[in-house]
Amino acid sequence: MIHYVIVEPLNGKLELPGAPPVYDVGELVPETRPELxxxxxxxxxxxxxxEQLPALREQAERDRAAGTPPVICAILESDKASTRLRRHLASRLLLPNPTEGASLFRFYDPRVFAHLRWILKPEQLGALMGPVTRWSYLDSAAGWVRLEGAKAPNEEFAITKEQYKQVTRIEIIERAVQILLGSGSSLEPGMPSLLDAQLAKGETYGLCGADLLAFALHGAVVSPYFDRHPRVRTVLQAPDKAPYAETVARWTQRDWEAIAHESIQYQ
Structure with a gap:
């Protein structure tokens, strides 16, 4: 079994003091997008x-502790030729849009990959990983996570329209997760999925940006049904409504506790 590492040079320099340098296999550039x-x-x-794996993990943990974007994105194990692995991973950087075209897909970033585990079905995740036998990444909440690849992965990788929308929401889901972790909240296993459901709901109210983020966080920590509360609905449905986050920021802790308690009836 051969060990590989995916590195994001745009986030910083790969440094392995005291360990031999890793061998450069090449840049993951899709054949159809040479401009990348x-x-x-x-x-x-x-x-x-x-010698190298402990040093790689140490740098990843150091970057996480400093709150900087990850340089070490994933540590992989594969028994396939490096050229085949490189070609496969590069091809996956383009995510087919179920409607038309394709978009750049940063699936290798641990902040993205962690959410793909609940968005994708096992067979889709296997197709994404392809010839990777084991995929390890540093999760911001769970620490090092190792995922086994499929024994016979599908060659084709496709997602549904709903999954595509979920993928586009990963960035704001991750922002919400980091806010919750930063506030000392414990992160339940289903929290990212709950945040995604709240984001989808918030979009139906026309919310975006900071308002959408605030709405999702309230749905996660107050009640998934808090938007049905009359006081909240008044804000969301006002004809000339002010920014949601700005309006509810004036509410007290007691206000939110009352909304949480009264929202039980809307389950």
Whole structure:
């Protein structure tokens, strides 16, 4: 089994003090998007895993502790040729839009990959990973997570319209998760999915940006049904409504406790 590492050079420099340098396999540039050269992630081979893997994990943990974007995105294990692995991972950087076209897909970023585990079905995740036998990444809440690949992965990777929308919401879901973790809240396993449901609901009210983020957080910590409360509905349905986040920021803790208690009847 050969060890590889996906590195995001745009987030910083790969530094492995005291360990041999990793071997440069190449940049993950999709064949149909050559213009991405110079901005795509890099794939390296860790030929001396006993020395290199601890150093790679240490840098990833150091970046997480500093609150900086990850340089070490994933540590992979595969028994396939490096050229095949590189070609597969590069091809997955383009996410087919169920409607038309394709968009750039930063699936390798641990802040994205962590959410793909609940968005995608097992067979889809297997198709995404392809020839990867094991995929390890540093989760901001759970620490190091290792995922086993499929024994016979599908060659084709496709997602539904609903999954595509969920993928586009990952960035704001992750922002909400970090706010909850920063406030000392414990993160339940289903919290990202709950936040996504609240974001989808908030979009139906025409919310976006800071208002949408605030709405999702309230749906997660107050009540999933808080938007049915008369006081909240008044804000959301006002003809010339002021920004949601700005309006509800004036409410007290006692106000929110009352809304949470009274929203039980809307389940």
């Amino acid at each position: 050269e110079g901005t795509a992630p890099m794939l390296y081979c860790a030929e001396h895993p006993d």
